[in-house]
Amino acid sequence: MTTSSITASATVMQDNPVYLLGGSQTDFSRNWHREGSNIFGMFKEVLNDAVDSVGIEPEQIEVGHVGNFVAELFAGQGLLGGFFGHVYPELASLPTSRHEAACASGSMAALAAMSDIQAGHYGLACVVGVELMRNVPGQTGAEYLGAATWNGLEAQGSDFPWPYMFDLLAQEYDQRYGMNFDSLKLIAKNNFDNAKRNPLSQSRAWHFTDDHYTDNEELNPTIEGCIRKMDCGQITDGAACVFLANKKTAQEYADKNGLSLADIPRIKGWGHRSAPLLFAEKMRLSKDHQLVFPHARQMVEDTLARAGFDSVDQIGGLETHDCFTITEYMAIDHWGITKPGESWKAVEEGRINMDGDFPINPSGGLIGVGHPVGATGVRMMLDSFKQVTSQAGDMQIPGVDNMATFNVGGSATTCASFIIGH
Numbered sequence: 001m002t003t004s005s006i007t008a009s010a011t012v013m014q015d016n017p018v019y020l021l022g023g024s025q026t027d028f029s030r031n032w033h034r035e036g037s038n039i040f041g042m043f044k045e046v047l048n049d050a051v052d053s054v055g056i057e058p059e060q061i062e063v064g065h066v067g068n069f070v071a072e073l074f075a076g077q078g079l080l081g082g083f084f085g086h087v088y089p090e091l092a093s094l095p096t097s098r099h100e101a102a103c104a105s106g107s108m109a110a111l112a113a114m115s116d117i118q119a120g121h122y123g124l125a126c127v128v129g130v131e132l133m134r135n136v137p138g139q140t141g142a143e144y145l146g147a148a149t150w151n152g153l154e155a156q157g158s159d160f161p162w163p164y165m166f167d168l169l170a171q172e173y174d175q176r177y178g179m180n181f182d183s184l185k186l187i188a189k190n191n192f193d194n195a196k197r198n199p200l201s202q203s204r205a206w207h208f209t210d211d212h213y214t215d216n217e218e219l220n221p222t223i224e225g226c227i228r229k230m231d232c233g234q235i236t237d238g239a240a241c242v243f244l245a246n247k248k249t250a251q252e253y254a255d256k257n258g259l260s261l262a263d264i265p266r267i268k269g270w271g272h273r274s275a276p277l278l279f280a281e282k283m284r285l286s287k288d289h290q291l292v293f294p295h296a297r298q299m300v301e302d303t304l305a306r307a308g309f310d311s312v313d314q315i316g317g318l319e320t321h322d323c324f325t326i327t328e329y330m331a332i333d334h335w336g337i338t339k340p341g342e343s344w345k346a347v348e349e350g351r352i353n354m355d356g357d358f359p360i361n362p363s364g365g366l367i368g369v370g371h372p373v374g375a376t377g378v379r380m381m382l383d384s385f386k387q388v389t390s391q392a393g394d395m396q397i398p399g400v401d402n403m404a405t406f407n408v409g410g411s412a413t414t415c416a417s418f419i420i421g422h
Contacts, residue, residue: 033135067106104409106377129378167225177341195368202370238372269307316400
């Protein structure tokens, strides 16, 4: 995008703000199929709980957006926007749509809802991210998730397509910059440790020893290449829901609840960039660049510029995509926390820990919380809302004013980000 278009977009964010009223998340440790439920049951529960916890009436919702990747494969179900009217009769004629960008599907739904509000079409939008994934054997699930590679051209002959693909990213980092792979183990440990504080995380009751964060083939076996078990984000069932509002609706909500408008956080900046589907083509395009994914860095710069921020230092923390530890490693230098190829410094110095100067994934991230693909981007927004409103409980970053999200689809084919703050 041109500088003028980013400047114009930043002006829109200031003059026509989009507020975040709150939302809800299911417990990501649950197996809904084992409970005898299904994807609709998950959708219904999270929407019911969000409406109740935020304190709105269903009929106030003017538009619905759903983030989901592959419900047709896991659940045999499409057209998920039609669920709204089955949860609340008042929503039987609600305009709805569904959005897909692999693991960034939830962020695409949120971007569409934000655009709806800024265009003046609606005053209150509901965004639901949902994915049912634990109802099939692990190998089948891995094959389904491989739909976000280029079918027939990538990850051929691998048992687990995504560990294979992100091993390629780790190898690329090693070839370009050199890296100590032990820093990936520290990223895994930080996320699992953080997740123990999260009452909705999948792994909060899991027990690990120090030996799990080593090259111990029994406790931390190799999956593909240098990718080991503890490097892998944990797929799970789950849903998350948030409500986005225009200024008029947010002011009415504030008045009703004894708040000031300044108490309600807003989307201060956003970014969205995509790249060619093939990982090899991404690497060809970036071979002369300092960073592995130049389009991801462009997204970061877009996000900061729209928020009116000069640097990443104005953000108090980051909820980032860690489908694998190397993905979080990539996020660190692409967000400018370190120089290109030097993410290990921030990891080994403890900067990304809860007591560091730039906490990453206080929730536990995809590794610790769990990764129901279509819900992840929405969950990140909700956790960021909790942080900036001091509702994060044991996960709270002290004094945080602005949080960012970084949601990735495929091999960073789609990148999306939000900055949420007051």
